Amino acid sequence: MFLSLSIIHGQNSNGSVIDSLFKELEKAKIPIEQGRYGKSIEITSRILQKAKEINSVRIQAHCYNILGYAYFESNDSLSFDYLFKAEDAFMQIGETLKLTTVYNNISANYLEKGNNLEAEKFIRKALEITSNNEKLIQYRVYPLFNLADLSVIKGNYEEGIKLLLEILEACKKYEAINKRSLIGDSYELLSYAYYKLGNKAQSELYFKKAEAYGEEEKNFNVLYFLYFRRQELFKEDGNYKKAYELLKKYTIVLDSIKNSEEFETIKKIEADSFILENKKQLALAKKEQEFQRAIISKGIIFTLLLAFISLSLFVSLYLIYIKNKKYKIAKVKAEQLSKVKSNFYSEISHELRTPLYAVIELSRLLLKENINRKHKEYLESLNFSGNHLLSLINNVLELNKVESGNLELQILNFKLKNLINSVAESLEYAMQDSHNTIHMVYDDTIPEYLNGDSLKLSQLLVNLISNAIKFTNNGNIYVTTKLIDKTDSDVKIYFEIKDDGIGISKEKQSKIFEEFYQEHNENKNSYHGTGLGLPIVKRILTAMNSDILIESEVNKGCKFSFEIDFSYQINTKLNIVAPDVLSQDMEGMNFLIVDDNKINQLVTKKVLDQLDIKSKSVNSGEEALVLFKKERFDCILMDLHMPGGIDGYETTKRIRLEDSKVPIIALTAASTEEVENKIYDFKMNAYVSKPFIASDFVETMHRCIIG
Numbered sequence: 001m002f003l004s005l006s007i008i009h010g011q012n013s014n015g016s017v018i019d020s021l022f023k024e025l026e027k028a029k030i031p032i033e034q035g036r037y038g039k040s041i042e043i044t045s046r047i048l049q050k051a052k053e054i055n056s057v058r059i060q061a062h063c064y065n066i067l068g069y070a071y072f073e074s075n076d077s078l079s080f081d082y083l084f085k086a087e088d089a090f091m092q093i094g095e096t097l098k099l100t101t102v103y104n105n106i107s108a109n110y111l112e113k114g115n116n117l118e119a120e121k122f123i124r125k126a127l128e129i130t131s132n133n134e135k136l137i138q139y140r141v142y143p144l145f146n147l148a149d150l151s152v153i154k155g156n157y158e159e160g161i162k163l164l165l166e167i168l169e170a171c172k173k174y175e176a177i178n179k180r181s182l183i184g185d186s187y188e189l190l191s192y193a194y195y196k197l198g199n200k201a202q203s204e205l206y207f208k209k210a211e212a213y214g215e216e217e218k219n220f221n222v223l224y225f226l227y228f229r230r231q232e233l234f235k236e237d238g239n240y241k242k243a244y245e246l247l248k249k250y251t252i253v254l255d256s257i258k259n260s261e262e263f264e265t266i267k268k269i270e271a272d273s274f275i276l277e278n279k280k281q282l283a284l285a286k287k288e289q290e291f292q293r294a295i296i297s298k299g300i301i302f303t304l305l306l307a308f309i310s311l312s313l314f315v316s317l318y319l320i321y322i323k324n325k326k327y328k329i330a331k332v333k334a335e336q337l338s339k340v341k342s343n344f345y346s347e348i349s350h351e352l353r354t355p356l357y358a359v360i361e362l363s364r365l366l367l368k369e370n371i372n373r374k375h376k377e378y379l380e381s382l383n384f385s386g387n388h389l390l391s392l393i394n395n396v397l398e399l400n401k402v403e404s405g406n407l408e409l410q411i412l413n414f415k416l417k418n419l420i421n422s423v424a425e426s427l428e429y430a431m432q433d434s435h436n437t438i439h440m441v442y443d444d445t446i447p448e449y450l451n452g453d454s455l456k457l458s459q460l461l462v463n464l465i466s467n468a469i470k471f472t473n474n475g476n477i478y479v480t481t482k483l484i485d486k487t488d489s490d491v492k493i494y495f496e497i498k499d500d501g502i503g504i505s506k507e508k509q510s511k512i513f514e515e516f517y518q519e520h521n522e523n524k525n526s527y528h529g530t531g532l533g534l535p536i537v538k539r540i541l542t543a544m545n546s547d548i549l550i551e552s553e554v555n556k557g558c559k560f561s562f563e564i565d566f567s568y569q570i571n572t573k574l575n576i577v578a579p580d581v582l583s584q585d586m587e588g589m590n591f592l593i594v595d596d597n598k599i600n601q602l603v604t605k606k607v608l609d610q611l612d613i614k615s616k617s618v619n620s621g622e623e624a625l626v627l628f629k630k631e632r633f634d635c636i637l638m639d640l641h642m643p644g645g646i647d648g649y650e651t652t653k654r655i656r657l658e659d660s661k662v663p664i665i666a667l668t669a670a671s672t673e674e675v676e677n678k679i680y681d682f683k684m685n686a687y688v689s690k691p692f693i694a695s696d697f698v699e700t701m702h703r704c705i706i707g
Helices: 016-033 037-053 057-073 078-093 099-112 116-130 134-153 157-173 180-196 200-217 220-236 240-294 296-367 373-403 416-426 428-434 454-470 533-543 579-584 598-610 621-630 648-658 672-676 694-705
Strands: 412-415 437-442 449-452 476-486 490-499 549-552 558-568 590-594 614-618 635-638 664-668 686-689
Touching (some): 016 057, 057 078, 057 099, 078 099, 099 116, 099 134, 200 220, 296 373, 412 454, 416 437, 416 454, 416 476, 428 454, 454 476, 454 490, 454 533, 454 558, 533 558, 590 621, 598 614, 614 621, 621 635, 635 694, 648 664, 664 694, 686 694
Parallel strands (some): 590 635
Antiparallel strands (some): 412 449, 476 490, 490 558
């Protein structure tokens, strides 16, 4: 991605003062080009204060843009704040052209955070300003590059290539463009896009151009991305020899970058210390000379004073060195601790989900059998308890994702009304136990199909409605969904969950969003919970650029509300086929179940039996390989964590040497992130997390086998 930085002088009634401030702003750009972002922030903040004193909105606008740029490069979240201030300031003075730079920088922020929808929106804004005006190409190339980068990320390689070639042509024609990184990064991205399209010759051509350019310009960042992404592509193709060679080059470049950064830091410390020491020595020397003229005997005192200050300076520098060393050690330990914590969550997720798969699926399967009322009641209770425990595990894992910064939104097309009804049905058993009645109030003016993270929304509603059930007995729960704003492409939806339960006192309302805090509950039929539901609700809403509001009085109930923005399309239809219809296409097929857990084998086989699918089970990867050579299977359901011998990944790798087409679906209790990062590297077709939703399981199998 590319950020752009430009300062355009404008006329102003303050004359020479404005001229001098613009000259100082040009100086603020120099540290940025040297990677000294802290120095640039210091200079620009001082200029911003002066601009406010003389009420120059134009200078303030440029200051905000530079600060936004510098904070972005420093990985500081303040970048967004200053860039949006820059947007407001430039709009206030009507400087539309300068908004191109600001919108481009905002889009780069969103690209860095993985929010492609918002990134593209601001790229389009930047390009719209410069459209059909060739004289403004120096402002247009940077958002064009970000759009090309986004196109490649989304898999639109042809569109990305077209844009990149346009950028390179502009670099040839116009001298005003800052081309140092733009050309090299364009070559690198072209090499990647052509490779993805299967045009290996063009890919190799631009790879060599990017490599030559990066070496000639000493641009390590170009070489860093070039070697890293290239070796990833070779790994995908199974060309591990070339991948290894490029990985070695990548390591050398990475070391060069680190050494360069450390060298620059050391040079800055030495230079600043040298200047400071010289100033002090000069001042002391002058004083010493003056005193020597009057009282020569005091020269010894000043010499000792100078030595003492020099020694103090040396000690201070040494202490700073020790402190930095300790900081580096602490940083390494913190990173190691974070990795251990992540591995722990992954392992505990697998260990807990595996037995839960048996509990939930067996109870669900038995509920379909012809059983008496008493046994049905027991099984419903068992199934509810299993799902409640699964919800608890999901909450803990969600909390870990938020803390590690891995919480990402997955934008899907879904029917909001169906989602809310499904959530209510899933909590039906808990409603019976607490003797509550749920009331659904739904605004039918809401578009039928929305684009958003339906899974996160389900989690929000489950946690809030469960919370209402917990603190209400023999009462009413109202779930309200209302349209409050609508444009041609976006809607704002208001959600409200209200109960007439025991309520929460004013002084305790600020505490309920703290992790593990539990409000005392007088309802004898409710459980105490973990204190994670509401904190996770708040954090998910923060990720969605929203917030949770609460209104409550003791013994008068409680109301939680929030608003979420969704996009939508008119006349959109989801291509949904009922699971029972999909399963008919797979009747009579022959599946292989690979799982070291006998109970899980039994459960999976029982699910397939109900779908009229034949299956055979093996306990290990070795047994799977032996049976696969003897018999043909339409699909393989592969467990990933199998102790001893070979695991599911290695088993898949060996099967792919024999057969590249047989569908292999990972059926695993591992965390989603762990699976997503590996299954496609080992050429599996898809994965299903245990415990699974039956309809999702059927749809995934149908997609992999039938298409």
